[in-house]
Amino acid sequence: MALRKLALLAVAAVAAFACGTTSAGPTTGSAIILGAPLGLTGSLTKESNLTLQGYNLWLDWINAQGGIVVNGVKHPVTLRYYDDTSSANQSAVLMQKLITEDKANFLLGPYGSAATATDAAIAEQNQIPMVEANGAAQAIFNQGYKYTFGVLSPANKYLQGVVDMAATLNPKPTTIALLSADDNFSLEVANAINDYAPGKGMNVVLFKKYKNGATNLTAEVQAAKAAKPDIVLNSGHLTEAIAINKAAKEQKLNAKIFAYSVGPSTPDFISALGSDANFVYDGSQWTPQVKYTPAFYLSESDYVAAYKAKYPGLGDPDYHVAESTAACLALQRAIENAGSLDPTKVRNALAALDVTVFFGQIKFDPRGINTYKPMVVEQIQNGVHHTVFPATVADAQPMYPTPNWDQR
């Protein structure tokens, strides 16, 4: 018996030696554990799954390289995530669990401003950096937190691009009707327009708030119709965007521009509305058409190809996917720059980060939000998304003005 044990030990020793000699280059270190609560069930399932797709795309790529290189040692990466049932409170509970039980080294964000806000407090208490890609409300970044970083443009930028674009069009639109959901994020988007539009020579003639998640918006559309605006802006969510677009056609609300903050960029908007989705504009964090010069990782076209290879049949990646991948890239580069897995050192490296990837420039202002990357404006033309503003990244001209409903 003792002899057999000895023989096994000898075999193991030989095997270990053999492995040791075959692997050249950087040695493999301990796995880096990333934690993220995600709303895999509940009302945010769709967007949370897109977020997870973005994380997984990077995860496949980095592990194919052997992991993140820290001082010449490759650390493979694992992602731990739990279903927060789309509840912000549950998200915070799971974030704490990821830190204490799963010993997550670093954190990635959940989907949505509400959950990101509660999770940011947990990251701060535990002093572990969280890089997030799906919470754009500035309220998250006005708390003085030091450990939360958002790679996406903040909420106040969402529809400013549409106003900037409108100012360049002929005949120039001059009046805006603003319909906004009453959640933090949507109100930030809307209030920013209310402040910004007059400087561009446009008047907000109607600013109407509705209950977040409302399904019947006919009265709001009626109010917009009475105001006879050139531009109808909605700052809300996909379901509301679809409901408003349907009601606008039914109630003959005509305008030169219809733009929605969130919704039209997803394929669902076009499949739900068919040809009625045409001419609609939206502000987008990213489109597959943008042209940046990435310092590392994939180019825009390679990213789209990688997405289609991993998730066939889903079309192009939308911006939720791209920004989620970008969060991983920011964290990766910060860990490399820090040359350490120490949370405080990586936090400091994130604060000092300035890098351009396929998603655009990633650099954080002192609050931790990326105010350096511009938003782009998309328009749906003949059932296809086109980037129409700014002109430097556009692949099509805006189709303007939007024809009346009875002339389509």
Next chain:
Amino acid sequence: MANFVQLVILGLLAGGIYVAVGVGFGLVWGVLNIVNLAHGALVIIGGYITWQLFTALHLDPFLTLPVDAVALFVLGYALQRGVINRIIRAPLLFTFLLTFGLNLVLVNILLLIFGSDFRSVTPAYAGKGFEFGSIVIPYVPLISLGAAILLSAGLAFLLNRTRIGLAINAIAADRDAAQLVGIDLRHAYAVTYGLGAACAGVAGGLIALIQAITPTAGEPYTLQAFVVVILGGLGRVSATVVGGLAFGLVEVFAQSIPGSGSVFANAIAFGLLVLVLVTRPQGLMGRLR
């Protein structure tokens, strides 16, 4: 004035959906004494059936409504016979727990089958309508209102003019006496729940036409059905029709209060509910028992 008339029309049209959602909920509550928290999930199943038939077979969405009704009746009958009947005489909390659990199960089955994508039914005539000067009456909500009224009338006929309907009424009046005269309680319960589910299915088909649905989109409708049924008064189909239309009107007028009035639309609707409960506890149209 034209705006006022338009708002009245929009309110009544929106009310059609609430009528359709409310009648099935009211029936199950009135007869079985179950506040059916799975009602919203049943509604959305109907929506998915309509969406599936519309996208795969290009059937007109209104023609799919009978399919919704039949499919949901079968599902509802089976759920009641196999699951809910077991706790039908248990305290209210148990039925709450059970239907809440059923809701979770149904929603997650839908998530597995259809994913979380937003789906909506947009037929070629969507968005078109009658126009009288500046006033418009869009076809889709108008036909939806008609379908909801027809559904309610059909349900009222069934309950008041057929043998099984009279049996259901008898159970609602006195469960034990109904059993004494030979009514098969388990079957009649299952038929009742099946009818409630069938109404929910039709409502779901209509909802898929006006908004984008996801597996979780039914949850607000459970709450709205609750309000509509109390507003109208429990126990009569016609009362739910009045409740649904009233709810639609209140919602639209509350939402058209300038500024942030819409944010309080729910508060106003629930405030009205409290007012009705205080002044007319039997509901707008209800009878005192």
